[in-house]
């Protein structure tokens with residue numbers, strides 16, 4: 455029997471940090487995130503490590519929930535999306551041949567026609583390697599930058615359903631052989647193979663056809679990270695990759711089982727969607743070195759930044775909450791359910807106070823830090839994978855680019871020896887490679 459393949463996706467954010475807020479302060483970290491070379495280099499490193507894909511998360515505002523100001527996030531180097539991911543992905547496509555390239559685009563702000571056009575264009579430029587991380591955009595500062603008031607959470611997903619439906623119709627509006635380009639006969643394209651879509655939903659209307667011919671991949675791979683019940687239903691309908699924050703193996707198992715049940719109800723097979731959990735590797739030559747490195751890195755994190763971050767992720771100002779008590783669940787229409795859930799998981803299983811949870815959130819968003827030698831890291835990943843808790847990992851860097859260089863050079867060969875990850879890219883498109 456062939457072994458189930460472990461999927462590896464790299465998490466990138468154009469700014470000082472991904473999840474680990476000590477990252478930009480580490481002596482070895484390269485902070486040239488405003489230059490093209492930074493992105494070209496990491497794309498090559500990750501392809502050298504046979505990653506399935508890299509993707510950019512994105513944040514469309516300087517988050518200012520905490521004390522009503524972005525002062526803490528900006529002054530201490532919190533999560534920010536400093537550059538627009540799509541042009542960077544085009545550049546990364548030029549220096550790679552195989553790795554998948556994911557961009558986050560909001561279904562709440564960008565019209566379906568524009569999203570379909572951008573991803574189809576990028577899919578041509580990359581030879582069929584694009585993924586769309588469909589985000590509904592969960593917080594008011596981001597809405598305010600578009601001059602809008604947020605709509606309720608479930609309705610955001612109703613809109614997203616229509617946006618994705620309309621995009622798929624537009625991507626399908628060109629048949630694969632519509633372009634002829636025959637100089638002798640003067641026939642450029644066959645109009646009978648290019649179709650109007652006439653999509654008219656409650657929120658989205660588009661006539662079509664798309665202006666971009668069909669790509670070799672047809673559609674980009676669809677990614678999603680929402681976690682509320684409505685978000686999970688949306689993922690069960692569309693997602694081919696789910697990115698989730700989970701605190702422990704039992705939490706991972708429960709989440710994956712829930713998604714599989716929702717997919718089953720829609721007639722989708724579990725293999726149609728790769729459920730990837732976030733982990734943060736810290737790799738050392740020996741276990742003791744790795745532990746010391748982790749202690750050093752985790753000490754670089756400003757505890758108040760953790761509070762500002764949780765505030766941003768759950769959409770509530772926590773500056774007046776008591777730090778020595780656990781955070782209790784509250785229903786908010788803003789923020790990310792997935793982020794709230796992982797905080798509650800940590801609070802329940804380890805009895806964390808808000809102060810402790812904030813520090814841990816600023817280190818790994820309460821997801822597992824995998825610490826040790828190359829073999830230790832491989833063991834820990836294999837344990838999570840074999841438990842049935844996930845189909846693979848979204849790896850978030852703890853130093854940059856060193857963490858990904860060490861992982862690609864050291865841990866990936868170890869995982870290859872165990873038959874867990876690929877030794878070559880088998881397919882042409884990202885979707886082919888995800889199914890191989």
Ligand SMILES: Cc1cc2nc3c(=O)[nH]c(=O)nc-3n(C[C@H](O)[C@H](O)[C@H](O)COP(=O)(O)O)c2cc1C
Pocket residue numbers: 510511512513514558588589590591592607678679680681682683684685686697698699789790791792793
């Ligand atoms: C792991 C994870 C990563 C996410 N990445 C992004 C992102 O990069 N940009 C964004 O706007 N929202 C991001 N989100 C937010 C989700 O796309 C979604 O809008 C939000 O979680 C609200 O939906 P929910 O309540 O169903 O979780 C992320 C959420 C999670 C859990």
